[in-house]
Amino acid sequence: MSAATVLTAAPARTLATTTSFGADDHPVLDLITGRARTGAYGPDPASLRIALAFGTTQAVRHSGRARGYRNEVLSLRLGAAVGSCAVEPGDLPADTVTDCVGATVGDLLDHPHTAVRVAALDAYLGHCLPHAPAYGARRFGLPAGSSLVKSRVRAAAVVGLLPLAAVRRVLVVGVVNSLLEQLRSHEVGYLPCDLKGGTTEWDEPVHTDALAHLDDCDAILASGMTLGNGTLDPLLAHARATGKPLVLFAQTGSAVLPRLLGDGVTAVSAEPYPFFWLDGGPSLLHLYGGAAR
Template sequence: MTFETLVAPASVADLTQAVLRGDYGPDPAGLHAVGAFWVRQSTQFPGTDTKYRNHYLVLRVESAFGGCCVERDQLDPSAAEELSGRALAELLRDPRTPVRIAALDAYLALVRPHREQAGAEPRLLPHGTPLQRAQARDAAIASLLRIAPGMRVGLIGVVNPLVEAIRSHGGVCLPCDFNLEFTADGTEVARDMRPVLAAADLVIATGMTLSNGSFDEILATLRARGVPLVVYAQTGSAIVPRFLGHGVAAVSAEPFPFSQFSADPTPIHLYRAAGIGRGDARAA
């Protein structure tokens, strides 16, 4: 099997098994997590009451990093202390979902770096404040597919600048998040994603759906409905592009180190499935 004839994965588990078979390149048994990091970070923009609390597991494999944002208490921080030195093949079989996702992301970031992907459009987020950089990032995400006035846009994983970006295009935002009750403008946030997936004309989801295990369900539901899915991925930035054209219509991929850790220009990589342009909102 050549890399050009790879069968599109139906799920994250399918992709993981393909990597373990060596379908994507070097045997992960011969690659090791040289570094493992645990990052705990919070953000609260001036004039708002919303505090975002993020926890990340990051693995370093040769010249690549793999990142996974996790829910509070989903993974013990001490995990980072025992993961370094272990073979990627072992980590890809780990019973803990965040460990598997970080390992898969690191492997694919190594063998499929964004800078070498013909379909990736690099874009630099500008030097600026956290809010300015978040607004630039979220405007890029919202522009990946055309949001027509009145279009119902499901947002799985709420970031308030992205809510604003959706509304600036005339979209009706249907927010869903485990950790927020209301958006900054007072819109109630759903906890159950299923009604959102059933009602939306377009869905934008965070890569954190990989770490909480909901990505496969979102993918299957929207495939069945013929509704396009856009993913903004810090978690799994190298994973999600493997689903382009097979459930995912577009991706904003942001590899580690993430934009919130710097004020200097940092890259994101914008992908669209083949045949989908900026003005399209067709399902992949």
């Protein structure tokens, strides 16, 4: 990777497309939630209460970059675990955080807003199945430094989960320029897809319909935000049907998505709160599947 190439760690937004899945369809989320309710992972979600809920709003514009971006995340704490779901800025009603406090996890798994359901399930699974070697996680340390420095190191870990020697072109859903930089350094092609379109740091067009390009790739690298709006499901269905590698980099649903390993998902980079962009000190990723590092 060239030290002279300075990239913005763009937000991991999700694809916009017409699919067979309706706006309210979340098969993967419903599947894992159903398992949680039947005791597959631990105690009854109705027996556990959320004591703390909070939102995080971030804005950044790196020196030398023409554009900045914003992130907004809902987080719920259950014991030592924090479950999170990123949303588009302004998408959550103002009273959402207050409504979550004191509610049972079971109640929140029925919440009308998908972000609340994802954050509640993430908190529950992080509580029952914490990121640890006993549950298949490998720790990967990010060094202290700027958000850009940490983004680049994270990108190297995430891209390393792909079987790079066997991959020619990757569908990247949720454009993060540091990830694209890593793929370029390995001379691997990519198709960048993101809800808001635009261009990459190399003036490449960003596609807004990821599903239209599934047949043009031989691996998929997708943001955990796809869980939050249901767009993970068609990507997962394609990976299951074709056997293509599907690697997820997840701040949203970091404890949820490892439950899909071996069921269409080949590897997950799980990054629970606090995220790398919140703290200049050392922090951790938890890697599941992929090549041992």
